[in-house]
Amino acid sequence: MRLSVTLTRQGERFALQLLPAQRVAVGAAVEVVSSLRSSELVLEVQFGAPRQKLIDTGNRVNSPAVSIVTRDDLQAIYQLLRTLPECFSSEEAFHVRTGYYKENFIGLSKGVLDAVGKCSQDHVAVPDADDGKGGS
Numbered sequence: 286m287r288l289s290v291t292l293t294r295q296g297e298r299f300a301l302q303l304l305p306a307q308r309v310a311v312g313a314a315v316e317v318v319s320s321l322r323s324s325e326l327v328l329e330v331q332f333g334a335p336r337q338k339l340i341d342t343g344n345r346v347n348s349p350a351v352s353i354v355t356r357d358d359l360q361a362i363y364q365l366l367r368t369l370p371e372c373f374s375s376e377e378a379f380h381v382r383t384g385y386y387k388e389n390f391i392g393l394s395k396g397v398l399d400a401v402g403k404c405s406q407d408h409v410a411v412p413d414a415d416d417g418k419g420g421s
Contacts, residue, residue, distance in 0.1 A: 287306070290303060290400045291400070292397075295353065298354065299359060300353055301354050302351045302352070303346060303347075308346070310390065312347045313383045315344055317369060317372075318336060318339050331368060334357075334361045339361050343361075359397065363398060366390045369383075370387035
């Protein structure tokens with residue numbers, strides 16, 4: 286599975302497009318998180334977002350179309366992919382439940398984070414050549 290994702294800034298929002306294999310991974314994550322037996326409070330503390338936010342955001346980006354997402358949505362997707370592997374005590378249990386290895390989800394979460402970082406660098410304001418101090 287390719288780990289880099291396509292993310293472009295659109296004002297305060299972002300256009301996110303996942304490849305088919307990436308969407309399947311997010312879909313698997315949504316299925317698992319929706320059935321975790323943790324309390325809502327434990328899950329929210331562990332994942333950094335309420336279960337329903339994780340499910341709704343995961344389902345929304347699991348579309349072949351470009352998804353317009355917020356910073357909160359990006360954080361939810363990142364946390365969903367990054368934290369879910371920690372919910373399983375073994376690689377085998379994770380693989381049986383999701384069809385993926387932990388490293389696939391961790392790598393994809395890093396791909397999301399790298400894409401966010403690239404968008405941040407692309408959006409950094411460049412100071413004018415004239416710094417306001419006068420002179421020539």
